[in-house]
Amino acid sequence: MRRIITINSNQLDRSIETKKLLSKKLIDAGFDVSYDFHPDAELVISIGGDGSFLKTIHDFDFPEIPIVGINTGHLGFFPEISPNDIDIFIDSYLKRDYILQDIPLLEASICTKKNCSDVFAINEVVVKGDKSRTIHLNLLANDKHIQNLSGDGMIVSTPTGSTAYNYAAGGSIVDPSLNLMQLTPLYPINTNAYRCFTSSIIFSHDTIIKIAPEYRFENSILIVVDGIEYRFSEIDNIQIKVSDVKIQLLRMSNYEFWSRVSEKFL
Numbered sequence: 001m002r003r004i005i006t007i008n009s010n011q012l013d014r015s016i017e018t019k020k021l022l023s024k025k026l027i028d029a030g031f032d033v034s035y036d037f038h039p040d041a042e043l044v045i046s047i048g049g050d051g052s053f054l055k056t057i058h059d060f061d062f063p064e065i066p067i068v069g070i071n072t073g074h075l076g077f078f079p080e081i082s083p084n085d086i087d088i089f090i091d092s093y094l095k096r097d098y099i100l101q102d103i104p105l106l107e108a109s110i111c112t113k114k115n116c117s118d119v120f121a122i123n124e125v126v127v128k129g130d131k132s133r134t135i136h137l138n139l140l141a142n143d144k145h146i147q148n149l150s151g152d153g154m155i156v157s158t159p160t161g162s163t164a165y166n167y168a169a170g171g172s173i174v175d176p177s178l179n180l181m182q183l184t185p186l187y188p189i190n191t192n193a194y195r196c197f198t199s200s201i202i203f204s205h206d207t208i209i210k211i212a213p214e215y216r217f218e219n220s221i222l223i224v225v226d227g228i229e230y231r232f233s234e235i236d237n238i239q240i241k242v243s244d245v246k247i248q249l250l251r252m253s254n255y256e257f258w259s260r261v262s263e264k265f266l
Helices: 013-028 050-059 083-094 257-264
Strands: 004-009 032-034 041-048 067-071 098-112 116-121 124-129 135-141 144-151 153-157 180-186 201-204 209-213 221-225 228-231 235-252
Touching: 004 013, 004 050, 013 032, 013 041, 013 083, 041 050, 050 067, 067 083, 083 235, 098 124, 098 153, 098 221, 116 124, 116 221, 124 135, 124 235, 135 153, 144 153, 144 180, 180 235
Parallel strands: 004 032, 004 041, 041 067, 067 235
Antiparallel strands: 098 116, 098 235, 124 153, 124 221, 135 144, 135 209, 153 180, 180 201, 209 235, 221 228
């Protein structure tokens, strides 16, 4: 029976060399290798940094099979395997000596005056002003008004994404075993004219967050999903929730989240 592994790589020289080496070693171990997503593949391997890892998942439309990363980038929070450890990884994979981590996605429904579009996020959904403009947004949770925000925008992140843009913006690092969403304001304005919350808000997994322009003429909103920009005209509202869709990350058996956080961030 064929065992197929799909490899996706960025175009950096180190990544291309790693792809060649990995392909040879996988073939020698009895696997078939594909460089485009194969419907019968049992594993996806992303070669690159964190950006390449996220791009692979989006490009492959959030595959149901496990995905693992080999780090040829800088930080390497998602892709934990070093190119020097390819032999160790293949041996562990053959022995099933690994763990699988289920990661819930965020689902954002972006509604304009004409229609709605759904997008999925692994790390975060960012609602911000286009061209560095201050924007004015209404924030609701389960259709209950919380507060208006004036500033650069808002980040809604998963626990997995809490270490990314959210953390850089002053949000909290969240254990990925917790099923929740975190909303972090981006440079909120606090004056006599505008009063905004200044710290993150934690929402339960069954909350529906609704973000809507405060003014009808507001048409300078940019939606950024895992670093991918979306522009819409006449946005009415953005509704964000924890999706039923999940991805599976393959981790080495010695993986531990807080050790990883300490190594990479603290």
